Every structure is written in C-alpha cells, then in structure tokens.
Amino acid sequence: MMTLEHLAEERQPVWIVPAPLVVWALHFLACYVTAALWCGPAVGTAPGGAALGNTALAGLPLALFTIYTLASMLALLALIRMGYRAHTLGDASPPHDADSPADRHRFIGYATLLIAGLSLVAVIYSAMAVFMVQTCQ
Amino acid sequence: MRVQGGAASVAACVLIGGAAGCAGVQSALDPGGDEAATVARLFWTMTAGALVIWAGVVALGWYYGRPHEEAPSPRRDRWLILGSGVVFPVTVLTALLAYGLWMLPPLVSRAPEGSLTVEVVGEQWWWRVRYLDATGAPLVELANEIRLPVGEPVQFRLSSDNVIHSFWIPSLGGKMDMIPGRTTYLTLHPTRVGTFAGACAEYCGTAHGYMRFMVDVMDPAAFDGWLAGQRQVAVEPQTPETQRGRDVLRRAGCGACHTVRGTSADGLIGPDLTHVGSRMSLGAAGLSTDAATLERWVSAPERLKPGVHMPAFQMMGSDDIRALAAYLERLE
Amino acid sequence: MSDPGGKAPYDVEPLAQPAPEAVRTAQAERLLRAWKTPTGWRYWSAVNNSEVGLWYTGATLFFMAFAGVLALVMRLQLAVPDNDLVSADTYNQLFTVHGSVMMFLFAIPIFEAIAVMLLPQFLGARDLPFPRLSAFGFWAFLIGGVFLSGSIFFDAAPRGGWFMYPPLTSAYQPDLGADIWLLGFSFIEVAAIAAAVEMIVGTFKCRPPGMRLNLVPLYVWYVVVASIMILFAFPPLIVGSMLLEVERAFQWPFFDAARGGDPLLWQHLFWLFGHPEVYIIFLPSVALIAMIVPTFARRPMIGYTWVVLAAIGTGFLSFGLWVHHMFTTGLPGVTIALFSAASEAVAIPTSVQIFCFIATLAAGRVVRSLPMLYAFGSLAIFVLGGLTGVMVAIAPFDFQAHDTFFIVGHFHYVLIGGALFPIFAGCYYFFPLINGKQLSERLGRIAFWLAFVGFNIAFLPMHITGLRGMPRRVPVYPADIGLDLLNLTSTIGAFILASGVALILWDMLRPKGREPFSPRNPWGAGTLEWLQEMPGKPWGVRSIPEIDSRYPLWEQPDFVRDVDEGRFYLPDAEEEKRETLVTTVVDAQPVQCMRLPGPSFLPLGAALTTGGFFVFGTYHLWTPALVSLVAAIGVIWYWLWTGTSVIPEKVIKDIGLGRTLPLYVSGPSSVGWWAVFITMIASQSAFWCLVFAYFFYWSLQRGFPPPGTVGPGVLWPVTGGALLLGAWALTLYARRSNALERSLTTQAALLAAIVAAAAGVAALAAGPWTTGLSPSRHVYDATVWLLVVWCGLHVxxxxxxxxxxxxxxxxxxLTGHYDGDLQNTVLFWHFVAFTVGITVAVISGFPAVR
Incomplete structure (x- = not known):
C-alpha cells in the first residue's frame, strides 16, 4: 500500500507523462534517419545501399526498422503498465480532481496511460509506413 | 482507360464548381492520365467521407450545444469520447493511411527502361524542354511546350540551375519540384488525346504567375511525325519581308540568346526559336504566336510578361520588328 | 473511501474571521500603492501584465487588420482574370507580407498577448514572474513589427513568400526585402522565446498554493504546451534565418548547390518550425474554447485528462509532420510515407478534445450565449479544415493539391476556424476582464454571421479553384479555364468576411464610457480569472487563494468572499513592494515570497537599442549598429544590476495563514534559474539544428569534407575544448568558494575562467583558421566555421x-547566501561546456573516425 510518504511530490515521477511521446519521437527519428541514410549517396552508394540503382530497401534497414518498432512497443507497454498502476491506485476513478496527493498521482498515471496509448497508435502508423513503402524512389 | 469518377462526381462538380463542373485543360478533376485519375478517385472517395464526418460532428455539436437542462450520462460520455473521439477516427485513419500507402509506390516509381524521356529545365520564367534519345543525349530542344504520345509512359527528368520551380500538368498527374543541385523524376501515363495546360506551382520570383506551358497528347504516329519535324532545321524564308526578318534577327544580335537551327543564331540563354511559329503559345504566358503578338513581344516584352529577362527592342523601328515577327511566325 | 495519503496534513483553510475593517482598508491602500499603474507619459513605463497584455493584444489586432487589408487588395486583383490592378512585383510583396504578418505579428503573438494578460489571473497570481521581460518582449515585437509592415509602403517589402525559399531569396533577390524579413523576424522570434520562457516559468513556479498538477486550468495546460513547443520550433527558424542571412551578407554557401550547399536544408529547418507553428497557434486558441465550454455548460469539463492528453499529444506529434510540406521535392517514398503516417496520427488527439467538449455540453445545462455561438462557428469551420488536412496528409493527393488554392482554402479553414473564431469567442467572453465593460450582444451576433457566411463564401470555392489548376501566389490566371466565377465568388466572400471582422474590431474599440460596468463574473464561470472585480484592480487578486479544486468559484464555498476579505495569503504589502508567491512544480507548495519589479523605461530602452542593432544592421549601417549593440549591452547590464537579484531587507516574510517564506532563493527553486534553464533548452535546440545541418550535408554528398581538405584538424579544437572545459570548472569552483564567502578566491577563479575562456575560443578558431578553411569556398568550411562561431558567441x-x-x-x-547570479552563471556554463564538447567531437572527431 502506498503511503503519504510515497506520494510526496519529490517522489512523483512527472517525466512519465511525456515519456511515451519521447519513445514515439525516437522511433520516428530512427526510422527517418535510417531511411535517409540508406537512400542517400553517403551511405546508400555503398554495397547494399539503396541509392545505387537498387531502389528498394532490403536487408539491414528492414531489420533495423523491426528492431526499432519492437523496442518502442516494449517501452510503451511498460509505460502503459506504470500509468495504469498509478491511475488505479486505491479505488478511485476519474476525474481525479480531488485536492490530494493520491489524486494527483492517479492523474499523472492516467495521463501517462492515455498518452502511451496514443503513442502506440503513432508508432504502429510509422511502422506501417516503412514496411508498406520500402522504396527510395 | 480514363476514369472520370462517375456521375456522382460530375454532379458534385456542378454543385460546387459552377456550371462548368470540373472540366478544364488545367483541371486535376478532369483526368487525362493514369496518375491524375488515381488521385481524382482518391479525392472523391475522401471528399465523400469527409463530408459525412463533417456533417456528423457538426450535427452532434449543434444538437448537444443548444440550450437544455442538465443531463449527465456516463454511458454517453464514454460513447462520445471513446467511441466518436478515439475508436472511430483511429479506424477511419488507419484504413485511409493503408489505402494511401498502398497507392504511393506506383506513383513515385520510374517509367520502364526505354520509355520516352523528356528533360525539362526550369528557367526564370520559362521551360526548357529536351527530348532525349535512348542514351540520354538530347534529340531536340524546344520551349514551353510538350507533346506526348498517348498510351505510353513518359519519364520526365526535372532540374533547375536557378531557383526552385515545380512542374505540374494537373490533368495528367501530380507535380514535382525542380531543385538546383538535384535531379527529380516524374512519371506520367497519358491516356487521352487532347490539349492540356501546365503551370509552375512553386513561387519562383516576379513572373511566377506567367510561367505556364502547353501539353499536347497525340496519337503515337502523329507524335513521331511531329518529333521528326522538330528535328529539322529552320525553314528558309521565302518572301522579301521574312528574308528581311531573318537579317534583322542576325543584325540585332538575337543569336546571342536564342538558337535558330540552320542559321548563325546559336545562343543558349533564351528559348530555342527554330520552330517557334508552330508552338501553341508564346513566352510561357499563354500568348498567341501570331505575327501581331510577336511584334508586341519583341518591342516591349515587359508589357506582356512582367519581370521577363529579355530586353525591349523598340529602338529597332517598327518596320524591322514587323519583318522579324513575320519571319518568326513562319518558323513552323 | 480508502484514499491512500488522504487529505494532505498541510492543506490550509482560509482565516475563519476576516481582519477588522480598518486593517483591511489599510492593507488595500498599501497594495494599491505598490501596484499603482503609472499615469501621464509615464504610463508607458508600466510593466504590469494587465497593461502590457492589453497593449500587446491591441498591437496584434492592429497587425491583423493591416494584413487583412492586404488580403483584400489581393482578392481584388484576383477578382477577374488577367487583371492589372497591381503589378506582379507588388502582388508578390502583398502575399509575402500578408502571410508573414498574419503568422508572426498576429497569430503567434496574440497567443502570447492573451497569455500575458490572462495567465496570472488564471493562476491567481499578482503578475508574471518577469514583468519587465514581458514589457521588453512587447516593445521588441512592436518595433520589429512596425519595421516589417512599414517596408511595403516604401516598395521595399520582402517578396520571397512567407516561406522565403532559397535560392530565390539567397541569390536572386539582392534588395533589402529579404534582409528585413530575416533580421526583423529573428528579432521578433527572440522576443517570442522570451515570452515562452515567461509562460513556462509562470505555469510551473507561480501557481497558487495547492493547485496541484491535476487541478491546473485547461487553458494553462494548453499554453504551457504551446510555450514548450516554441522552445523547439523557433530555434530551427532562427538558425535557418541566420544561415540565409550569412549567405546573403558574406556568401557562405549554405544553400548554393554549386558549392556543396543544398536549398532543401532551408525547407527542412523552415518547416521544422512551420508545422509545429500551426499548432502553436491552434492550441492556445482552442484553450479559450476549453474555458468557455464548461462555463456555458455549467459543469466541469468531462474528460479533463483526455484534453490534457490532446494538448500534449498534439504538441509532440506536430514535430513529426514537417516533411509533409515537402512531399513534392522528390524525397524517397519511404520518407514521404513516414511523414504521411505521423500527419494522420495527429488527427487523433484533435478529435478527442472536440468530443470532450461535445460530451461536456451534452451533460451540462447549456445556456445560450454569444461566445458559444463563436465557438460553434469555430467547430463548423475547423472540423472541415481538419478533414481536408487529413486528405492532404495522404501523399498522392498532396502531389496534386500541394501549392494550389486547395491548400489556401485548407489552411484558412484550419487557422480561421481553429484560431480566429476561438479568439473572437475569447474576446467576447473575456472582454469584461479588460475594462469592466461588456461587448455588444447585438453587434456581436451580426458580426458573427457576416464573418461566418463571408468566410465560407470566400474559402470553400478555393478548394475547387485549386484542383481546377490554379497554383498559389499567382497574380493572374487565364480567362477560359474555369477559374473566373470561383475567384469572383471568393473575392465577394472576402469582403463580407472583412466587414464582419471590422464590426468586431469596432465593437471592441468604440467608446463605452456611458455603459454600466459588467457584474462581477458575468457568465457565472468557475475559474480563478473571474475573481476579478469590475473594473479590475491593478493588484489582480486581493489575497492569493489556496486552491482545492479545478473550478474553485463553483466548488470552494465562500471562495470569493474569502479572497476579497484577505483571508488567504499575502493580503497586504507591508513594505509597499510588489510581491507574488513562488511554489513547487508538482503540488504548488509555496517556497518563496518573490519581490517583483515595478514600472520602468528600461525594457523600452533595451528594446530600442537591440532593435536598433537589427534595423541598422539590415541597412548595413555598421557603425550605428555597433553603437546600438554596445548601448543594448549597457542598458541590459544596468537593468539587471538595479532590478534583479536584489538583496532584500529581511530574510523571511510572514505571508499570512501562519506561514513564513524566504524573500530570496537561488538555484533550482528560484524562477531565475528556471528561466536560464529553459532559455538554454531553446539554445540547445538551435545548436542541434546546426549539428543536423553538418550531418545533413554529409549524408547528401560523397565529398564532405571535400577531397583535399584537412581542416579543422584535431590539435587546436581539442586544445580549445580543454581550455573551455577548464573555464567551466573554474566557474564551478568559484561558486563553491563564493558559498564559503572566500571573496578573493572567488574573484581569482572567475578571472582565470575568463582568461581560459578567451584562450579557448581563440584555440577553437585556430583549428579552421590554420588549416585554411575558408567559409565562402565550400559548405563544409562554412559549417565548421559556423559551429565554432556559435560556440564563440556563447562563450x-x-x-x-x-x-x-x-x-x-x-x-x-553577490554574497555566499544571495548567490542567484553566480548560480545562473554556472548553469549557463554547464550548457556552454556541453555545446563545446559536442562541437569538438563533431568537427574534429567525425572526420577523424571516418
């Protein structure tokens, strides 16, 4: 059981609220950079690169996309779990608008849960993009 | 097979586009090629969906927003927020995204090896057009006019050595930018014989609004004949006036900027004039190529096309200019 | 109910009995003297948020009207085909200035203006944490705005489009227009970042006691998200502007393909700003709706957390959309797909918040009102703009729609529906807070219908105009291709819309002297801003309340009485000084009673001198520019010296309700430390744009560095880096010895740090210098030099x-206890050290490992 001490504001992780979107951003950026490098002349003209005649992404970049996506989903699931646990602390339900450290804690958890859900959809969309359109043209 | 989008879309065009509907030489909704047809179909699908969703959201907002007594209902909250706010849009967007991603690769892919290749270079503010042979060497150069054989893929190779332009023939397909230092590609499949209009879609300076061109999609046989004709050198002037015009061309130094193949004029700065009289328009500005317009153009091009880099030649005197115009008009 | 933790033991109730009448009168008089607004010509030295916010809002509305008139001229030109009302060149200036002014001088600043005016009221604070900084921001904005808008009257306006794509703007427009744009807007953007810092610190550190994160008004959530977005969105544009101006002035070839540059870098940087910017405009506007809806539904917002999710989610995702403005630049299909996907995802949070509003209305007791009418107009317009946005996010459709009037129609639906109508709703709703008077219900209704109908007549046909082949930014179109009637309709609609907007502006400006004051809290709202008396008092709130709920005026019994009778915190200004409370980030527990500066002309002076630097610099008048710069440093030095980190006459102060707080804090609990930290986040995002540029150029070409280039080498940059890290360490040491009150050691350490810093910069520059990197030769040389110069400016x-x-x-x-300045300096140097470390690793390390 959480005690008041556990709920002190110094111990409240606030970073978990934007964290899921940071996961999305990292996934997005990693996919973007990987695609840009493999399609661009600096890396893409090396053997296996897509810019040299070979216009479809294959092999290593696709493996990388897979790794990025799986890692992001794992991280998001962990954040969903954290958020859900904070959200369901005790037996209160939303709107979490009481003037108490517990409701503040639940609110943070609930926001994290929702944001992680959104991030999960966004990561899936990015993954759809890179796996459905594997072309550098 | 050209796709018009069905009777419903024509009706919709008339409704929102006025009596002329969606037709037009420059209309993306009056497709003359595969790419434009694909996008037009996508547009009508999405528009129909969007209108239904718009009407639904506005109706809900209006219905619940009119004055009424308190009516709490957690069930309705869930339906509205989770159902209408989350599940519905995620479902629709996922389907739409998948549809859009599915149609993307064919639209960005290159034409098959051996297809007709046309190089278009964006200039300020006109289009340098080169038909290339199989090795990539130029067969013939012209300006502000593109003719294509119907039913065959064409590969455009686009570039610019000045500012950014964007090459767009709405009836045939989407646009593609021309960027200094890069080469971009656009593949089109014209499916209908006819005349279409194109325009520069990226703001490129003073005369951006006057940077247009004409596209003629022809039967393959007619196209071959036309291309062979374009490869000929300029016709010799036959009348005294046109002969005088040719002399004016030489004397006035037109050849410093323009090429007229078969004469000493071999400038590369301005448009090739070898067959200027046969073109569908003048100056990339939709002007006619008759002698009267040519005369006005040579005297004071700035009046017809603000910002144009060609200087005015009024000081040559109207007789010389008339002769020159007559000569140019006959360069067919 | 088993509520772990339960009610916090430190939860505070207001005084059971008010102070005697005489005491309260004396308190009010002292408060009034402390917060008195200066009169006469000194009025313009005011720094109070209510005055500055009002000027700011007025100026933005003026710029909107100005840019609107420009739009009407454009619509007249386009009314008939092949028209010659204005020349092509004038038309190009018109759309450039219209777009730029609407974006940079209206849409973004009005959010900051309204927030300056209202944020303290939402937070029951007496003022923002840095009143003089807001005044400076306003004056800088006004100077820059007048400079920019005025240029069109001298035919010298920028003509590169509001997006200023090079090489058109770098090599093909040698006149001053582009310089005016680049320098003028950079100046305004710096002011916008200053305002964003203020909003963020205000939200996190100046909330009323007890306003935990789960009780923050929704408006404040939106504003803080938009402000944080500014920190990451504006620096790319500032960096882009810097690159472009340096190319124009000194021929460093960042966008010149012939020397290794690339015009697309500008587009990346511009849209990395430009897309989030749309949401920076949209979020604070929809925030107004988020306050209006609960008031007229007479109940708290349903789905509060969902709305917070929407604000944060939109803010983040909007940074993954920038390439959807570049779908036709020939980027790889996979890149296009990735950005198409993110552009679809961003629609989800937007839809969530709309349905939260609808659910709130459904459950509440809705009453008819004018602000709700505008909110409904906003819904009808914005949803259509959002849906066409979803359409253009599908890349194949964008290939056709891009840069046509379809897009013009689309984004006007988004911006007018998502920002202008909500702002008008907010004007009608919040106007009583400005001078205690209501706007006219009758005029407001007429104006609404004019604006709403006119808007749709003007902009709905544009979707078809675009798809029938009309590109953007053309002053003429041919007569016979089906565009005539559509354009004429749009022109007629534009004038109807303009008449509606003019009526609203008239309603706000018309004299209202004879009209009675509005009743207090005229709409029966539940949030803190409606505590204000009619007309308002300069002190904001009579006493700073303890917050227990999201809608205290509805949910906390006798709340208004308790505030008015001074039963909460700080009911008095014993020393007749301006004071407000600083609280903790999560639970808003008071930690400091902060003294705020009063009226001063210094912000105006600082804005004039820094503005002079930019304006003279634009005209290449280097001597006056340099004089202005030196004067600016002098004025700012004097301002800081006399107005900040002032050592108070006592250490702690009784703020009422049995609580005493320090008057001075330093380090992470102080607002100054936060401001430096947040500003440096913005600086870091600019720096990472430069690093991005380096690797962008590298990834694009096989010769980066170009063959034969040896610079900048390893020795000199590493030496420079080591010296600068030494300067950082010495600064840290100075803080330590200062805390021990070792004055001499402190001074010696700081002096040594300065020497090390100077030597470090020299060594850093010696790298590219000795290896012959010449910035106008190739973009590699230019990029390396720019990173070094960036470090140099920070040092x-x-x-x-x-x-x-x-x-x-x-x-x-500055003493061992009152060490705020040194704490902030150390914080700044942390960032300098980091920047230098990364720079050395990039310019020396990357070529070496390759």
Missing amino acids: FTGVLMQAYCMARRAAGR
Missing part, C-alpha cells in the same frame, strides 16, 4: 556573465 555571453558576477561580488551585491 562571449558566458564571459559577460562571469564579469558581471565579479562586479556584483565586488559591489557586495
């Missing part, structure tokens, strides 16, 4: 701060 600022600390210490204004 220069850091040295000024060290010198300032030495002077403060010598003057006895």
Whole structure:
C-alpha cells in the first residue's frame, strides 16, 4: 500500500507523462534517419545501399526498422503498465480532481496511460509506413 | 482507360464548381492520365467521407450545444469520447493511411527502361524542354511546350540551375519540384488525346504567375511525325519581308540568346526559336504566336510578361520588328 | 473511501474571521500603492501584465487588420482574370507580407498577448514572474513589427513568400526585402522565446498554493504546451534565418548547390518550425474554447485528462509532420510515407478534445450565449479544415493539391476556424476582464454571421479553384479555364468576411464610457480569472487563494468572499513592494515570497537599442549598429544590476495563514534559474539544428569534407575544448568558494575562467583558421566555421556573465547566501561546456573516425 510518504511530490515521477511521446519521437527519428541514410549517396552508394540503382530497401534497414518498432512497443507497454498502476491506485476513478496527493498521482498515471496509448497508435502508423513503402524512389 | 469518377462526381462538380463542373485543360478533376485519375478517385472517395464526418460532428455539436437542462450520462460520455473521439477516427485513419500507402509506390516509381524521356529545365520564367534519345543525349530542344504520345509512359527528368520551380500538368498527374543541385523524376501515363495546360506551382520570383506551358497528347504516329519535324532545321524564308526578318534577327544580335537551327543564331540563354511559329503559345504566358503578338513581344516584352529577362527592342523601328515577327511566325 | 495519503496534513483553510475593517482598508491602500499603474507619459513605463497584455493584444489586432487589408487588395486583383490592378512585383510583396504578418505579428503573438494578460489571473497570481521581460518582449515585437509592415509602403517589402525559399531569396533577390524579413523576424522570434520562457516559468513556479498538477486550468495546460513547443520550433527558424542571412551578407554557401550547399536544408529547418507553428497557434486558441465550454455548460469539463492528453499529444506529434510540406521535392517514398503516417496520427488527439467538449455540453445545462455561438462557428469551420488536412496528409493527393488554392482554402479553414473564431469567442467572453465593460450582444451576433457566411463564401470555392489548376501566389490566371466565377465568388466572400471582422474590431474599440460596468463574473464561470472585480484592480487578486479544486468559484464555498476579505495569503504589502508567491512544480507548495519589479523605461530602452542593432544592421549601417549593440549591452547590464537579484531587507516574510517564506532563493527553486534553464533548452535546440545541418550535408554528398581538405584538424579544437572545459570548472569552483564567502578566491577563479575562456575560443578558431578553411569556398568550411562561431558567441555571453558576477561580488551585491547570479552563471556554463564538447567531437572527431 502506498503511503503519504510515497506520494510526496519529490517522489512523483512527472517525466512519465511525456515519456511515451519521447519513445514515439525516437522511433520516428530512427526510422527517418535510417531511411535517409540508406537512400542517400553517403551511405546508400555503398554495397547494399539503396541509392545505387537498387531502389528498394532490403536487408539491414528492414531489420533495423523491426528492431526499432519492437523496442518502442516494449517501452510503451511498460509505460502503459506504470500509468495504469498509478491511475488505479486505491479505488478511485476519474476525474481525479480531488485536492490530494493520491489524486494527483492517479492523474499523472492516467495521463501517462492515455498518452502511451496514443503513442502506440503513432508508432504502429510509422511502422506501417516503412514496411508498406520500402522504396527510395 | 480514363476514369472520370462517375456521375456522382460530375454532379458534385456542378454543385460546387459552377456550371462548368470540373472540366478544364488545367483541371486535376478532369483526368487525362493514369496518375491524375488515381488521385481524382482518391479525392472523391475522401471528399465523400469527409463530408459525412463533417456533417456528423457538426450535427452532434449543434444538437448537444443548444440550450437544455442538465443531463449527465456516463454511458454517453464514454460513447462520445471513446467511441466518436478515439475508436472511430483511429479506424477511419488507419484504413485511409493503408489505402494511401498502398497507392504511393506506383506513383513515385520510374517509367520502364526505354520509355520516352523528356528533360525539362526550369528557367526564370520559362521551360526548357529536351527530348532525349535512348542514351540520354538530347534529340531536340524546344520551349514551353510538350507533346506526348498517348498510351505510353513518359519519364520526365526535372532540374533547375536557378531557383526552385515545380512542374505540374494537373490533368495528367501530380507535380514535382525542380531543385538546383538535384535531379527529380516524374512519371506520367497519358491516356487521352487532347490539349492540356501546365503551370509552375512553386513561387519562383516576379513572373511566377506567367510561367505556364502547353501539353499536347497525340496519337503515337502523329507524335513521331511531329518529333521528326522538330528535328529539322529552320525553314528558309521565302518572301522579301521574312528574308528581311531573318537579317534583322542576325543584325540585332538575337543569336546571342536564342538558337535558330540552320542559321548563325546559336545562343543558349533564351528559348530555342527554330520552330517557334508552330508552338501553341508564346513566352510561357499563354500568348498567341501570331505575327501581331510577336511584334508586341519583341518591342516591349515587359508589357506582356512582367519581370521577363529579355530586353525591349523598340529602338529597332517598327518596320524591322514587323519583318522579324513575320519571319518568326513562319518558323513552323 | 480508502484514499491512500488522504487529505494532505498541510492543506490550509482560509482565516475563519476576516481582519477588522480598518486593517483591511489599510492593507488595500498599501497594495494599491505598490501596484499603482503609472499615469501621464509615464504610463508607458508600466510593466504590469494587465497593461502590457492589453497593449500587446491591441498591437496584434492592429497587425491583423493591416494584413487583412492586404488580403483584400489581393482578392481584388484576383477578382477577374488577367487583371492589372497591381503589378506582379507588388502582388508578390502583398502575399509575402500578408502571410508573414498574419503568422508572426498576429497569430503567434496574440497567443502570447492573451497569455500575458490572462495567465496570472488564471493562476491567481499578482503578475508574471518577469514583468519587465514581458514589457521588453512587447516593445521588441512592436518595433520589429512596425519595421516589417512599414517596408511595403516604401516598395521595399520582402517578396520571397512567407516561406522565403532559397535560392530565390539567397541569390536572386539582392534588395533589402529579404534582409528585413530575416533580421526583423529573428528579432521578433527572440522576443517570442522570451515570452515562452515567461509562460513556462509562470505555469510551473507561480501557481497558487495547492493547485496541484491535476487541478491546473485547461487553458494553462494548453499554453504551457504551446510555450514548450516554441522552445523547439523557433530555434530551427532562427538558425535557418541566420544561415540565409550569412549567405546573403558574406556568401557562405549554405544553400548554393554549386558549392556543396543544398536549398532543401532551408525547407527542412523552415518547416521544422512551420508545422509545429500551426499548432502553436491552434492550441492556445482552442484553450479559450476549453474555458468557455464548461462555463456555458455549467459543469466541469468531462474528460479533463483526455484534453490534457490532446494538448500534449498534439504538441509532440506536430514535430513529426514537417516533411509533409515537402512531399513534392522528390524525397524517397519511404520518407514521404513516414511523414504521411505521423500527419494522420495527429488527427487523433484533435478529435478527442472536440468530443470532450461535445460530451461536456451534452451533460451540462447549456445556456445560450454569444461566445458559444463563436465557438460553434469555430467547430463548423475547423472540423472541415481538419478533414481536408487529413486528405492532404495522404501523399498522392498532396502531389496534386500541394501549392494550389486547395491548400489556401485548407489552411484558412484550419487557422480561421481553429484560431480566429476561438479568439473572437475569447474576446467576447473575456472582454469584461479588460475594462469592466461588456461587448455588444447585438453587434456581436451580426458580426458573427457576416464573418461566418463571408468566410465560407470566400474559402470553400478555393478548394475547387485549386484542383481546377490554379497554383498559389499567382497574380493572374487565364480567362477560359474555369477559374473566373470561383475567384469572383471568393473575392465577394472576402469582403463580407472583412466587414464582419471590422464590426468586431469596432465593437471592441468604440467608446463605452456611458455603459454600466459588467457584474462581477458575468457568465457565472468557475475559474480563478473571474475573481476579478469590475473594473479590475491593478493588484489582480486581493489575497492569493489556496486552491482545492479545478473550478474553485463553483466548488470552494465562500471562495470569493474569502479572497476579497484577505483571508488567504499575502493580503497586504507591508513594505509597499510588489510581491507574488513562488511554489513547487508538482503540488504548488509555496517556497518563496518573490519581490517583483515595478514600472520602468528600461525594457523600452533595451528594446530600442537591440532593435536598433537589427534595423541598422539590415541597412548595413555598421557603425550605428555597433553603437546600438554596445548601448543594448549597457542598458541590459544596468537593468539587471538595479532590478534583479536584489538583496532584500529581511530574510523571511510572514505571508499570512501562519506561514513564513524566504524573500530570496537561488538555484533550482528560484524562477531565475528556471528561466536560464529553459532559455538554454531553446539554445540547445538551435545548436542541434546546426549539428543536423553538418550531418545533413554529409549524408547528401560523397565529398564532405571535400577531397583535399584537412581542416579543422584535431590539435587546436581539442586544445580549445580543454581550455573551455577548464573555464567551466573554474566557474564551478568559484561558486563553491563564493558559498564559503572566500571573496578573493572567488574573484581569482572567475578571472582565470575568463582568461581560459578567451584562450579557448581563440584555440577553437585556430583549428579552421590554420588549416585554411575558408567559409565562402565550400559548405563544409562554412559549417565548421559556423559551429565554432556559435560556440564563440556563447562563450562571449558566458564571459559577460562571469564579469558581471565579479562586479556584483565586488559591489557586495553577490554574497555566499544571495548567490542567484553566480548560480545562473554556472548553469549557463554547464550548457556552454556541453555545446563545446559536442562541437569538438563533431568537427574534429567525425572526420577523424571516418
């Protein structure tokens, strides 16, 4: 059981609220950079690169996309779990608008849960993009 | 097979586009090629969906927003927020995204090896057009006019050595930018014989609004004949006036900027004039190529096309200019 | 109910009995004297948020009207085909200035203006944490705005489009227009970042006691998200502008393909700003709706957390959309797909918040009102704009729609529906807070219908105009291709819309002297801003309340009475000084009673001198520019010296309700430390744009560095880096010895740090210098030099701060306890050290490992 001490504001992780979107951003950026490098002349003209005649992404970049996506989903699931646990602390339900450290804690958890859900959809969309359109043209 | 989008879309065009509907030489909704047809179909699908969703959201907002007594209902909250706010849009967007991603690769892919290749270079503010042979060497150069054989893929190779332009023939397909230092590609499949209009879609300076061109999609046989004709050198002037015009061309130094193949004029700065009289328009500005317009153009091009880099030649005197115009008009 | 933790033991109730009447009168008089707004010509020295916010809002509305008139001229030109009302060149200036002014001088600043005016009221605070900084921001905005808008009257306006794509703007427009745009807007953007810093610190550190994160008004959530977005969105544009101006002035070839540059870098940087910017405009506007809806539904917002999710989610995702403005630049299909996907995802949070509003209305007791009418108009318009946005996010459709009137129609639906109508709703709703008067219900209704109908007549046909082949930014179109009627309709609609907007502006400006004051809280709202008396008092709130709920006026019994009778915190200003409370980030527990500065002309002076630097610089008048710069440094130094980190006459102060707080804090609990930290986040995002540029160029070409280039080498940059890290370490050491009150050691350490810093910069520059990197030769040389110059500018600022600390210490204004200046200097140097480390790793390390 959480005690008041556990709920002190110094111990409240606030970073978990934007964290899921940071996961999305990292996934997005990693996919973007990987695609840009493999399609661009600096890396893409090396053997296996897509810019040299070979216009479809294959092999290593696709493996990388897979790794990025799986890692992001794992991280998001962990954040969903954290958020859900904070959200369901005790037996209160939303709107979490009481003037108490517990409701503040639940609110943070609930926001994290929702944001992680959104991030999960966004990561899936990015993954759809890179796996459905594997072309550098 | 050209796709018009069905009777419903024509009706919709008339409704929102006025009596002329969606037709037009420059209309993306009056497709003359595969790419434009694909996008037009996508547009009508999405528009129909969007209108239904718009009407639904506005109706809900209006219905619940009119004055009424308190009516709490957690069930309705869930339906509205989770159902209408989350599940519905995620479902629709996922389907739409998948549809859009599915149609993307064919639209960005290159034409098959051996297809007709046309190089278009964006200039300020006109289009340098080169038909290339199989090795990539130029067969013939012209300006502000593109003719294509119907039913065959064409590969455009686009570039610019000045500012950014964007090459767009709405009836045939989407646009593609021309960027200094890069080469971009656009593949089109014209499916209908006819005349279409194109325009520069990226703001490129003073005369951006006057940077247009004409596209003629022809039967393959007619196209071959036309291309062979374009490869000929300029016709010799036959009348005294046109002969005088040719002399004016030489004397006035037109050849410093323009090429007229078969004469000493071999400038590369301005448009090739070898067959200027046969073109569908003048100056990339939709002007006619008759002698009267040519005369006005040579005297004071700035009046017809603000910002144009060609200087005015009024000081040559109207007789010389008339002769020159007559000569140019006959360069067919 | 088993509520772990339960009610916090430190939860505070207001005084059971008010102070005697006489005491309260005396308190009110003292408060009034402390917060008195200056009169006469000194009125313009006011720094109070209510005055500055009002000027700011007025100026933005003026710029909107100006840009609107320009739009009407454009619509007249386009009314008939092949028209010659204005020349092509004038038309190009018109759309450039219209777009730029609407974006940079109206849409973004009005959010900051309204927030300056209202954020303290939402938070029951007396003022923002840095009143003089807001005044400076306003004056800078006004100077820059007048400079920019005025240029069109001299035919010298920028003509590169509001997006300013090079090489058109770098090599093909040698006139001053582009310089005016680049320098003028950079100046305004710096002011916008200053305002964003203020909003963020205000939200996190100046909430009323007890306003935990789960009780923050929704408006504040939106504003803080938009402000944080500014920190990451504006620096790319500032960096882009810097690159472009340096190319124009000194021929460094960042966008010149012939020397290794690339015009697309500008587009990346511009849209990395430009897309989030749309949401920076949209979020604070929809925030107004989020306050209006609960008031007229007479119940708290349903799905509060969902709305917070929407604000944060939109803010983040909007940074993954920038390439959807570049779908036709020939980027790889996979890149296009990735950005198409993110552009679809961003629609989800937007839809969530709309349905939260609808659910709230459904459950509440809705009453008819004018602000709700505008909110409904906003819904009808914005949803259509959002849906066409979803359409253009599908890349194949964008290939056709891009840069046509379809897009013009689309984004006007988004911006007018998502920002202008909500702002008008907010004007009608919040106007009583400005001068205690209501706007006219009758005029407001007429204006609404004019604006709403006119808008749709003007902009709905544009979707078809675009798809029938009309590109954007053309002054003429041919007569016979089906565009005539559509364009004429749009022109007629534009004038109807303009008449509606003019009526609203008239309603706000018309004299209202004879009309009665509005009743207090005229709409029966539940949030803190409606505590204000009619007309308002300069002190904001009579006493700073303890917050227990999201809608205290509805949910906390006798709340208004308790505030008015001074039963909460700070009901008095014993020393007749301006004071407000600083609280903790999560639970808003009071930690400091902060003294705020009063009226001063220094912000105006600082804005004039810094503005002079930019304006004279634009005209290449280097001597006056340099004089202005030196004067600016002098004025800012004097401002800081006399107005900040002032040592109070006592250590702690009784703020009422049995609580005492320190008057001075330093380090992470102080607002100054936060401001430096947040500003440096913006600086870091600019720096990472430069690093991005380096690797962008590298990834694009096989010759980066170009063959035969040896610079900048390893020795000199590493030496420079080591010296600068030494300067950083010495600054840290100075803080330590200062805390121990070792004055001499502190001074010696700071002096040594300055010397090390100067030597470090010289060594850093010696790298590219000795290896012959010449910035106008190739983009590699230019990029390396720019990173070095960037470090140099930061070190220069850091040295000024060290010198300032030495002077403060010598003057006895900096002591071991009152060490805010030194704490902030150390914080700044943390960032400098990081920047230098990354720079050395990039310019020396990357070529070496390759």
